[in-house]
Amino acid sequence: MNIVAIIVSLLVSAVAFFIISKLPTGVKIESFQKALIAAVVFGILNAILHPVLDLLAAPLNFVTFGFLRGLLTLVINGFIFGLSAWLIQGFRLQWGIWSALIGAFALTVINQLIFSLIPAIG
Numbered sequence: 001m002n003i004v005a006i007i008v009s010l011l012v013s014a015v016a017f018f019i020i021s022k023l024p025t026g027v028k029i030e031s032f033q034k035a036l037i038a039a040v041v042f043g044i045l046n047a048i049l050h051p052v053l054d055l056l057a058a059p060l061n062f063v064t065f066g067f068l069r070g071l072l073t074l075v076i077n078g079f080i081f082g083l084s085a086w087l088i089q090g091f092r093l094q095w096g097i098w099s100a101l102i103g104a105f106a107l108t109v110i111n112q113l114i115f116s117l118i119p120a121i122g
Contacts, residue, residue: 013039026099
């Protein structure tokens with residue numbers, strides 16, 4: 001992944017975090033700067049923890065023949081989302097784990113929507 005793609009990805013995620021904070025999701029982020037920090041922290045944690053947590057969830061995926069894959073991915077993303085909020089001052093989850101799960105789901109959806117619009121812009 002080149003540096004331009006990384007910067008675009010971080011900016012898209014920051015915009016998504018900021019949008020999520022304006023929706024009734026229980027996620028509160030004080031400013032766009034905090035959203036940018038959240039995008040960086042979430043990206044780093046996601047790169048480090050997601051493979052490890054996927055490996056830990058592999059037996060459950062195997063036993064259920066992969067039927068729980070999407071749910072487990074949402075829970076893992078929710079955990080990483082919550083951990084990001086815990087690490088960043090100015091990023092709060094009003095409803096605890098529920099806000100983290102809703103925020104993780106919303107982050108996925110909004111990122112996909114924004115990335116689907118980027119080729120049309122360029």
